[in-house]
Amino acid sequence: MPVGGRKQPPVVVEKPEATAVSTISGRSWELPGMWNRMFEPRVLSDYTATGFARIAGLPGGESLEWCYGCGKCVPVCPVDLVGEYGPRKIHRKVQTGMDLFSSDDLWLCTSCANCLRVCPKEVDMTKVMPAVREAAIGDGMVPAELQDVFEKTFRNGNCLGENPRRRNAWTRAAGVPVRVLPTDPGAVDVLFYVEDYWSYHPRGQQAAQCFARILAALDVDFAILGPEEKTLGDSQRVAGEKGLFEALMEDVAATLDKYEFKRIVTPDPHGFNALKKVYPKYGHNYEVSHYTQFLAPLVDKIPFRSEVRHRVTFHDPCYLGRHNGEYDAPRTILDAIPGIELVEMGRCRENGYCCGGGGGGMWLDGFTANHTSERLSERRVREAAETGADVLAVCCPYEVSRFEDAAKSTGNDQLRVMDIVELVDMAMGGTGAV
Amino acid sequence: MVLLKQLPDLVEELEPSPDGTDIDREFIKFILNEFDDQALEEALVTKESSGAEVIVVALDEPEVDQVLYTALAKGADRAVKLTGVPAGTWVPTHLRAAILAPFVRELAPDLVLTGVQSAEDLDGQLASLLGGYLDLPHAAVVVGLEVKDSIARVVQELGSGRSVEEQITLPAVLGIQAASQAPRYAPISKIRQAMQAGGLEELEAPAPVDSADIAIAQVRIRRLYAPEKSTHAEMLTGDPGEVATRIAEILRSKGLVKA
Numbered sequence: 001m002p003v004g005g006r007k008q009p010p011v012v013v014e015k016p017e018a019t020a021v022s023t024i025s026g027r028s029w030e031l032p033g034m035w036n037r038m039f040e041p042r043v044l045s046d047y048t049a050t051g052f053a054r055i056a057g058l059p060g061g062e063s064l065e066w067c068y069g070c071g072k073c074v075p076v077c078p079v080d081l082v083g084e085y086g087p088r089k090i091h092r093k094v095q096t097g098m099d100l101f102s103s104d105d106l107w108l109c110t111s112c113a114n115c116l117r118v119c120p121k122e123v124d125m126t127k128v129m130p131a132v133r134e135a136a137i138g139d140g141m142v143p144a145e146l147q148d149v150f151e152k153t154f155r156n157g158n159c160l161g162e163n164p165r166r167r168n169a170w171t172r173a174a175g176v177p178v179r180v181l182p183t184d185p186g187a188v189d190v191l192f193y194v195e196d197y198w199s200y201h202p203r204g205q206q207a208a209q210c211f212a213r214i215l216a217a218l219d220v221d222f223a224i225l226g227p228e229e230k231t232l233g234d235s236q237r238v239a240g241e242k243g244l245f246e247a248l249m250e251d252v253a254a255t256l257d258k259y260e261f262k263r264i265v266t267p268d269p270h271g272f273n274a275l276k277k278v279y280p281k282y283g284h285n286y287e288v289s290h291y292t293q294f295l296a297p298l299v300d301k302i303p304f305r306s307e308v309r310h311r312v313t314f315h316d317p318c319y320l321g322r323h324n325g326e327y328d329a330p331r332t333i334l335d336a337i338p339g340i341e342l343v344e345m346g347r348c349r350e351n352g353y354c355c356g357g358g359g360g361g362m363w364l365d366g367f368t369a370n371h372t373s374e375r376l377s378e379r380r381v382r383e384a385a386e387t388g389a390d391v392l393a394v395c396c397p398y399e400v401s402r403f404e405d406a407a408k409s410t411g412n413d414q415l416r417v418m419d420i421v422e423l424v425d426m427a428m429g430g431t432g433a434v
Numbered sequence: 435m436v437l438l439k440q441l442p443d444l445v446e447e448l449e450p451s452p453d454g455t456d457i458d459r460e461f462i463k464f465i466l467n468e469f470d471d472q473a474l475e476e477a478l479v480t481k482e483s484s485g486a487e488v489i490v491v492a493l494d495e496p497e498v499d500q501v502l503y504t505a506l507a508k509g510a511d512r513a514v515k516l517t518g519v520p521a522g523t524w525v526p527t528h529l530r531a532a533i534l535a536p537f538v539r540e541l542a543p544d545l546v547l548t549g550v551q552s553a554e555d556l557d558g559q560l561a562s563l564l565g566g567y568l569d570l571p572h573a574a575v576v577v578g579l580e581v582k583d584s585i586a587r588v589v590q591e592l593g594s595g596r597s598v599e600e601q602i603t604l605p606a607v608l609g610i611q612a613a614s615q616a617p618r619y620a621p622i623s624k625i626r627q628a629m630q631a632g633g634l635e636e637l638e639a640p641a642p643v644d645s646a647d648i649a650i651a652q653v654r655i656r657r658l659y660a661p662e663k664s665t666h667a668e669m670l671t672g673d674p675g676e677v678a679t680r681i682a683e684i685l686r687s688k689g690l691v692k693a
Contacts, residue, residue: 155497162445242623244622
């Protein structure tokens with residue numbers, strides 16, 4: 001049993017001894033349990049396929065019934081590690097009559113895609129769950145926490161319900177000029193798509209300021225959309241609000257059409273995933289990279305001034321790693337920072353553990369808490385602490401707040417959570433060097 | 435009929451406008467009054483349980499179109515925006531009631547629901563003023579509603595944990611405190627369908643009721659002040675016994691406990 005896991009022990013069903021009597025000779029035999037089980041319906045065939053019909057009928061929901069029950073997905077499922085979950089378990093529950101559309105299980109998947117990595121049948125929960133969630137939302141079933149975020153996103157263009165006019169408030173303390181396209185139009189090389197948490201969350205704003213200083217130090221011609229930026233909405237999409245995603249995408253594409261830029265760089269692996277994989281399906285194509293991919297080839301040009309004497313471990317974001325195959329760019333940057341010693345956690349790269357924020361998990365904290373023994377972020381922070389690292393480095397805007405909270409709640413205050421750009425900026429000398 | 439009102443979204447700090455007679459409305463976002471959202475939900479629940487046509491009505495206020503289309507997506511049958519009212523300024527509750535009353539009278543709905551109160555109307559005057567103008571029975575702080583034929587069974591909260599159940603003959607005006615379930619979610623795809631269908635009716639607001647109340651509505655604001663900041667937090671230190679004695683003293687000195 002995993003640490004802290006709330007597992008159900010297997011249920012052993014004792015069979016009564018049975019006696020078989022011949023109808024011809026009248027002789028009788030005592031049958032041991034092993035024998036009389038063979039005359040009963042087997043647990044594996046004790047189901048109908050009707051539960052899958054509605055799910056398979058949804059675009060994206062087809063693959064759930066492909067499952068042949070091998071169960072490889074269960075031990076790699078990050079939610080199962082702190083609860084009772086896993087795609088095979090969902091499959092079995094649907095087989096035996098659970099209505100996934102109205103079940104709490106529907107909202108626990110973080111779409112981390114570790115199950116898909118090991119699944120021989122390519123059952124893709126990152127498509128099944130959004131499809132079923134969309135149908136459930138259409139029937140009016142959505143957790144209240146998530147409903148609030150959807151409404152805020154629709155009204156304000158960001159998941160935090162903040163005023164769009166304050167999108168670029170973080171630039172004031174950046175220490176370097178940050179061009180805002182709507183007030184200063186004209187061609188630009190790099191469009192820095194800041195996304196919600198770097199725009200509004202205090203710790204995210206600090207990272208955005210670090211990134212602006214790094215871009216300035218590298219003489220990159222960059223600009224932001226400021227008040228005209230709206231979230232790319234990928235997590236809202238995976239959380240089941242496809243209509244909201246499409247509404248946002250129309251607005252974003254119209255805004256991007258107005259300006260001339262060569263490429264987009266974003267710190268948010270979720271937004272990156274949307275631009276790289278989803279927008280093209282709707283005919284919107286951009287050259288896009290995650291900020292680690294943008295900086296990795298430039299590390300030799302970064303003007304490092306001092307050593308950063310830290311033992312650092314790194315958490316792979318699901319949407320940069322497993323979803324988009326990028327494991328090396330963040331490590332290239334960390335390796336280039338003078339003084340850093342990088343140690344890996346047991347679960348890393350392709351098998352990286354999920355922080356719990358993906359697929360709407362970021363906005364379902366209270367809901368998920370009713371079904372898990374601890375937060376995924378808490379579980380992950382304890383893994384990070386076990387490496388003896390004093391810094392947990394991240395490169396997804398969801399993670400700084402998640403892991404900082406988790407470090408406090410698990411008593412690992414010695415562990416600092418820092419975005420990679422904060423470490424780079426520290427080695428460059430921070431605000432003092434600009 | 436459900437009356438909806440837009441309010442400044444309080445995620446923003448409100449500031450007095452440069453001339454000091456209103457809040458600065460230039461940079462704030464607007465949001466539906468949360469109690470009006472409850473009234474809408476109760477109307478939709480009533481429609482589902484006893485059959486009704488739900489009409490949502492709002493003055494032409496900032497960002498109100500999205501609110502009205504959301505109501506249509508949730509199941510309202512008609513959405514009406516009353517134009518020609520002073521835009522971009524504060525509409526006092528007396529004036530709002532005087533504008534809405536002739537329109538409500540013209541449509542003559544069986545039941546008028548609105549939020550019990552709003553941040554601009556903490557006394558919850560809208561429902562009672564409307565009831566007065568229309569000469570209809572009204573009830574405020576409604577937490578339960580059941581409509582059968584032309585009788586509404588209403589549960590009103592009285593405070594101190596007490597409530598009263600009564601019967602009102604329709605038509606009537608009710609100020610809703612809480613719907614029987616949390617306001618439902620309208621999927622964005624449905625809101626967008628409603629927007630594309632364009633079912634929003636824009637009607638010229640009727641001339642306000644002429645009455646003495648309008649004089650009250652015309653009260654001129656001379657100056658708004660931002661609330662003064664003050665620090666009242668006092669940290670009590672010492673062993674638990676000393677702290678407890680001190681807390682008891684403070685409670686006694688404020689008259690919060692007897693003896």
